Amino acid sequence: MRILVTGGAGFIGSNFLYYLKAAHPDDEIRCLDLLTYAGHLESIKPLVDQKYVTFIRADIRKSTDVSHAMKDADAVVHLAAESHVDRSIHDAFPFIETNVKGTMCLLEEARRNDIGRFHHVSTDEVFGSLDINSSDKFSEKSCYSPRSPYAASKAASDHLVRAYANTYGLRTTISNCGNNFGPYQHPEKLIPRFITLLLAGRKVPLYGDGLNIRDWIYVEDHCSAIDTVMRNGRSGETYLVSGRNEISNRALTEKLLSLMGHGSSMIERVADRPGHDRKYSIDDSKLRNELGWKPRHSLDISLNETINWYRDHRNWWEALAENVPPPF
Numbered sequence: 001m002r003i004l005v006t007g008g009a010g011f012i013g014s015n016f017l018y019y020l021k022a023a024h025p026d027d028e029i030r031c032l033d034l035l036t037y038a039g040h041l042e043s044i045k046p047l048v049d050q051k052y053v054t055f056i057r058a059d060i061r062k063s064t065d066v067s068h069a070m071k072d073a074d075a076v077v078h079l080a081a082e083s084h085v086d087r088s089i090h091d092a093f094p095f096i097e098t099n100v101k102g103t104m105c106l107l108e109e110a111r112r113n114d115i116g117r118f119h120h121v122s123t124d125e126v127f128g129s130l131d132i133n134s135s136d137k138f139s140e141k142s143c144y145s146p147r148s149p150y151a152a153s154k155a156a157s158d159h160l161v162r163a164y165a166n167t168y169g170l171r172t173t174i175s176n177c178g179n180n181f182g183p184y185q186h187p188e189k190l191i192p193r194f195i196t197l198l199l200a201g202r203k204v205p206l207y208g209d210g211l212n213i214r215d216w217i218y219v220e221d222h223c224s225a226i227d228t229v230m231r232n233g234r235s236g237e238t239y240l241v242s243g244r245n246e247i248s249n250r251a252l253t254e255k256l257l258s259l260m261g262h263g264s265s266m267i268e269r270v271a272d273r274p275g276h277d278r279k280y281s282i283d284d285s286k287l288r289n290e291l292g293w294k295p296r297h298s299l300d301i302s303l304n305e306t307i308n309w310y311r312d313h314r315n316w317w318e319a320l321a322e323n324v325p326p327p328f
């Protein structure tokens with residue numbers, strides 16, 4: 001299979017390319033990435049050196065770039081995005097440009113090239129926020145209610161994907177997943193931020209009361225879900241993805257502190273993020289029942305592996321950690 005992966009030099013994208021190499025060594029993979037502050041060619045260098053991945057530095061917002069990269073592809077897996085909520089609060093424009101206009105540009109080229117499968121990688125944040133005491137879960141039938149500029153831009157991109165499926169018959173799938181963690185994640189995101197601060201002997205900044213609940217998944221499990229949906233999902237359908245690891249930010253922080261041999265004195269409480277979503281919770285039974293997918297990694301073991309990865313890969317993250325914007 002010839003697959004074009006956008007955003008393959010980013011966090012989930014690079015893990016996805018390693019996943020593909022292990023699971024489908026005979027596939028032909030092209031990676032299109034602009035290498036913004038969030039993209040790192042060195043993350044996927046072994047795959048490029050082994051010629052499993054052909055790397056194309058290009059911009060999803062430019063039709064000519066996209067058209068060249070998409071030629072003769074059987075499938076597109078679209079991960080390229082501006083992805084950090086805090087940055088979207090500082091300045092939302094790049095999120096609209098990349099996540100909305102960039103997705104539109106890819107869809108148009110996919111339609112022109114009659115691509116067999118366009119898989120769009122999205123987030124549970126498009127569904128908004130649940131009450132902290134609610135037992136409700138997001139499902140494929142939930143209404144969209146995005147509450148941050150990032151979430152709104154991803155919601156818009158999901159709508160465009162469905163519009164292209166409905167209007168032009170483009171063969172699409174969408175997956176909406178919870179919070180990921182694992183190797184190659186930029187130290188601006190919560191788990192690598194906390195790990196890298198603790199490795200540097202510094203305190204970790206916890207937003208507000210820390211009771212916000214997230215549904216965490218180890219990135220390799222998300223990658224296997226993307227692959228499953230891209231190959232076997234029904235055209236036009238959406239599948240929600242969950243690691244079934246719901247935990248508050250405070251409990252997660254305490255878990256990280258304990259795994260790294262620290263106490264709660266290393267927590268520094270900071271003012272809450274504006275509009276901070278309280279709770280995400282995902283019902284992934286459609287993906288599990290229809291396509292037989294399930295995650296393979298437990299939270300504690302994969303957190304430990306992630307800590308070890310950051311401990312062993314200081315060269316990868318140390319320069320990046322110096323330029324992380326301050327939290328709100």
Ligand SMILES: NC(=O)c1ccc[n+]([C@@H]2O[C@H](COP(=O)([O-])OP(=O)(O)OC[C@H]3O[C@@H](n4cnc5c(N)ncnc54)[C@H](O)[C@@H]3O)[C@@H](O)[C@H]2O)c1
Nearest residue numbers: 007009010011012034035036038039059060080081083180
């Ligand atoms: N990280 C999560 O927890 C999570 C959860 C659910 C869904 N998602 C979605 O998964 C996708 C990947 O997320 P991530 O965390 O790996 O993001 P990331 O920020 O680590 O990587 C994004 C990649 O996109 C590239 N990119 C940005 N603008 C581009 C452009 N104009 N043209 C080409 N490439 C461009 C960057 O260089 C980078 O390599 C995103 O669509 C995100 O919304 C992420």
